[in-house]
């Protein structure tokens with residue numbers, strides 16, 4: 001079983017309470033199962049007796065995790081609890097036990113097809129090609145990250161192979177990626193191609209300073225907790241004239257409404273809404289403040305449950321400055 | 324109770340009417356999470372492949388009224404109700420040993436008011452204490468309640484166990500921090516204790532609930548003191564040749580009526596093992612650290628006085644840096660892999676005594692453990708200091724306890740029994756801040772003597788059906 005490769009995490013987390021306060025799902029459901037300890041106990045039960053792998057309650061709990069990695073980021077020993085959950089999901093899928101909704105979503109994701117438009121010094125993969133003059137554009141669905149997160153490793157590899165083929169056909173040696181989950185998935189994994197996050201490119205291109213404004217930058221799970229928290233996004237917003245306000249009660253918690261689980265809102269809309277409600281509630285004292293996120297998915301989720309919520313993506317912030 | 328019988332379904336219906344469908348859980352994932360708290364025994368039970376007893380229902384009330392409703396339902400059916408905060412208690416206090424309803428309080432997590440004039444915060448007690456501290460800090464204050472489990476536990480759990488934080492020596496334990504409480508009695512009445520903790524209007528009702536471990540009712544709200552964030556907080560560490568020398572210096576600091584926010588003294592074994600491993604301070608002897616906070620001038624003066632006391636007998640002045648390092652890493656001791664872990668057997672023999680007795684207590688426990696259980700290591704530090712004495716955070720660790728869970732638990736209980744009874748003989752009180760729970764209930768009668776009858780009468784009167792956390796704190800169980 002894949003979880004057995006994470007025995008150190010099971011042993012560390014199953015009786016440890018030290019980061020429970022940072023589990024975004026646990027913080028809205030208040031359920032013991034929705035904490036690293038709760039999930040590690042489940043994995044331990046499965047490790048002890050494989051029959052537990054088919055327990056529908058256990059499976060549901062392992063898919064409910066928002067995989068924010070805030071817990072790992074906070075843990076003094078950096079135990080990879082998200083890695084454990086991903087391993088468990090692989091075991092579930094390989095045993096043919098994926099929940100119906102998960103399997104159906106995987107089927108859709110497997111169909112992703114990629115195509116390149118135009119020619120250029122670099123290839124851009126994201127929703128705002130007009131910001132990247134002289135770049136070719138790559139379109140298509142998720143490059144395989146979502147399938148990997150759901151535990152469909154083989155299918156993820158197939159989609160990723162198609163993605164790499166499209167990149168290779170473009171002849172570009174630099175790939176600019178907008179969505180943080182895709183960036184984390186692709187970074188260092190596309191042979192012969194340098195993968196950069198769009199914030200870095202936009203920062204280097206330089207943004208016109210618009211009138212001074214205040215905003216909240218909602219930290220991305222992927223950039224902060226998985227990719228070493230690069231400063232490019234914040235630097236870019238500073239260039240564009242934004243003064244960033246602190247948000248929430250602390251700097252450790254994830255307010256990224258399920259970003260780490262990539263397709264969270266599709267699978268668990270009621271939980272995604274609760275994660276959003278927490279952000280709206282914390283935003284109450286910040287009337288007229290704009291929120292900026294690196295992730296289109298985060299923006300869409302926040303808008304879905306409160307269309308009036310003023311949230312834009314990094315790229316949109318740049319577009320507005322240029323306008 | 325057997326799931327899928329019709330009585331079970333009737334109770335489930337009543338519970339869902341009280342709190343809503345989504346706030347009653349009967350699934351295996353939640354039951355598993357609630358069948359194990361931070362007590363070594365259920366952890367060992369699980370580790371050895373056994374299944375700890377789960378609750379029948381996990382209920383998350385959202386309001387005090389809902390708590391009252393649930394207790395009324397439980398009284399009708401005479402089923403146990405076990406309040407659960409964060410499950411981080413080490414005494415098995417939150418374990419549903421007879422099944423029943425686990426009342427998970429975490430949904431009641433709102434900060435209701437911060438009063439900057441009286442410097443108090445009013446909050447629902449299911450709030451995680453780190454979240455509470457963050458919210459209070461956002462308003463420019465601090466609760467000054469910094470237990471190692473700040474991120475694990477709820478305010479209600481600390482109230483129920485008379486918990487304490489690292490800065491207790493100046494700011495007090497939870498019972499010194501609480502102004503008043505809202506409580507739901509076992510029969511479902513909602514009561515409030517008097518709004519201030521100092522009065523002459525009869526005995527202190529608030530005190531009755533502080534440390535009651537969910538056996539006398541459910542605490543739902545608390546008004547708690549808050550403090551300004553101090554302008555300065557400084558630390559200093561010394562090394563002493565022996566624990567006795569360090570204890571003499573530490574007690575002198577307290578009896579000189581200086582006001583350190585913290586003093587911590589590690590015995591020679593813990594200095595050699597944990598202080599080295601966690602802090603990287605590699606010395607032979609007893610490590611003593613203390614800190615002061617407040618206006619800088621006062622901090623500097625008090626620090627100077629305390630340093631002068633220690634300098635007389637210390638073998639080495641480790642300076643401010645070795646003190647600051649301790650503060651910066653104070654919680655690291657409790658993270659894996661620094662904390663003891665399975666398959667080791669370990670227990671915190673938490674005891675408190677006067678300065679005249681505390682070393683006697685230490686030696687009595689150490690001798691009893693070492694003489695009777697040569698396979699055990701005994702370590703200790705002295706954590707929470709008072710004008711009159713301090714707390715001993717002693718621990719025993721067995722690296723390879725029996726594999727059979729029954730044998731392992733029998734050995735574990737034997738060590739506890741002998742060590743704690745030795746401590747009591749020397750004037751020690753079990754315990755200072757972890758509570759009694761399931762673990763130490765059997766010792767309460769000996770500890771209190773005839774006075775335990777008073778507690779038993781209170782319990783019987785308030786909880787005629789014995790629904791509230793039966794079998795804990797030495798009160799009657801339900802039978803197996």
Ligand SMILES: Cc1cc2nc3c(=O)[nH]c(=O)nc-3n(C[C@H](O)[C@H](O)[C@H](O)COP(=O)(O)OP(=O)(O)OC[C@H]3O[C@@H](n4cnc5c(N)ncnc54)[C@H](O)[C@@H]3O)c2cc1C
Pocket residue numbers: 017360361405406407408409410411412413415416417428448449469470471472475476477478479480481482483484485486487488489535536537538540541542543657756757758760792795
């Ligand atoms: C790593 C670690 C470090 C620790 N360090 C400290 C420390 O520094 N200081 C300290 O004091 N303790 C410490 N503890 C122990 C533990 O955190 C405390 O005992 C804490 O008070 C338990 O709170 P909880 O919310 O987790 O309660 P639980 O474990 O859920 O419950 C404890 C008891 O309180 C009762 N209870 C809970 N909520 C209520 C309520 N609202 N009304 C009535 N009864 C209730 C339960 O029924 C149970 O009897 C530590 C624990 C861990 C895991």
Ligand code: SF4
Pocket residue numbers: 012013014016017018019020036037071072074075076077078079080081658659
């Ligand atoms: S990730 Fe670290 S802090 Fe969190 S439960 Fe696991 S070991 Fe504990």
